Amino acid sequence: MVAAKGNGHRRTTRPKNLVVIQLSGGNDYLNTVVPYNDGRYYDYRPVMGLKGESVLPLDDRVGFNAEMRPIKRMFDQGKVAVVMGVGYPEPNRSHFRSMDIWHTAEPSASSAEGWLGKTTKVLDPEGANPVTAVNFGRGLPRALAYPGVSVASVGQLEAYGFLTGIAGAAKRDALLDVMARIYQPSGEQGWVSERLLGTGQGALRGADILQEAPAKYKSTVEYPADNAIAQSLKGIAQVLTARVGTRIFYANHGSFDTHTNELVNHARLWRELSIALDSFWQDLEEHDAADDTVIMMFSEFGRRIADNGSGTDHGSGGVSFLIGNAVKGGLYGEYPGLAPAEQLDGDVRFNTDFRQVYASVLEQLLDVEATAVLKSQFEQLQMAR
DSSP states (O other), rough: OOOOEEEEOOSSSSOOOEEEEEETOOOGGGTTTOTTTHHOOOOOOOTOOOEEEGESSSSOOOOOEGHHHHHHHHHHHEEEEHHHHHHSOOOOOOOOHHHHHHHOOTTOOOOSSHHHHHHHHSSTTTTTOSSSEEEESSSSSSOOOOTTOEEEEEGGGGGGGTTTSSSHHHHHHHHHHHHHHSSOOSSSSSTSHHHHHHHHHHHHHHHHHHTTHHHOOSSSSSOOTTTTTHHHHHHHHHHHTSSOOOOOEEEOOOOOOOSSSSSHHHHHHHHHHHHHHHHHHHHHHTTTOOGGEEEEEEEEEOOOOOOOOSOOOBBOEEEEEEEEETTTOOOEEOOOSSSSOBBBBBBOOOOHHHHHHHHHHHIISSSHHHHHHHOOOOEOOEEEE
16 A cells, blocks of 8 residues: 655646546445455445456455456556545535535535636636636536636537537528627626626637647547547547647546446446546557646545445445556555444445545646645645656
């Protein structure tokens, strides 16, 4: 295990890009990082317990789910940091509330300000680049929301833009001209608020920038067409390698809400994600972008220690990952405590506050003062090379 905690600050020599993958629905920590040498794990999970060839040992206590073989290969290369027992005080088993907490870094208060939105504001305080942050998926994750910050949300990059469903170039150009005029600044704001102006202008400029990315992209890597997270990562690779100044990328994979049929569904989700990450990393290496990119994966909570017969229910303590050449790989945090005295009401007890992970990413990899985003200081995990 890497005993790696402290308050050190690391300045990077080259700016890093952060790719965040949200594992929506509550990823099962114990069937992702499996305590295969703890008999209590099999006592609690007579149906769901993984053993034998279903586990890829990391040390003599825990191992990855066998569907994570490409990630295991990167772990062996020292590129994967596994943060065990991640959570927050007084855990909440509601998907919505727990995800809000992760998105805003506010466990004890309600907030509409996302931690990555704040980070984007720090990286680009004047809002000069409308694509400093890009989300691949529908809607805007709360993590990216912040007043005055424009974030593009992209479904399919090749089709991204405004009014793309309008038949006829002349009609579409005319409507775009009207929108552009609406979002032009004027001497008097009138009914158009300053925030709407900024958002609208940013969206128009962002659409123009992102539309150019696919045309600039060439790669020998083939992403599986029937794999949604792989296609999202391909879109991220297209924007990242176009070098348009995007620093934060966001994507979603799931649902990991595996109350039933978990052995099949959880394995499929990690198989899809592992294949996607393998393709994405090959693409980054081909484009000389691997040294400048860090991937972070998280889920809103883990799941109960005991299985329910065909799956697992909402729990608390979970696992997060950081992947990249700039990452000091290894196991961080404490191993899952399964003894009754170590549990939290039948859940894995958290031992690493998720804001410690955020603070480490912000200061060690993005060169952003953590207190500007998180408001308070948190002990960091020394995960940067």
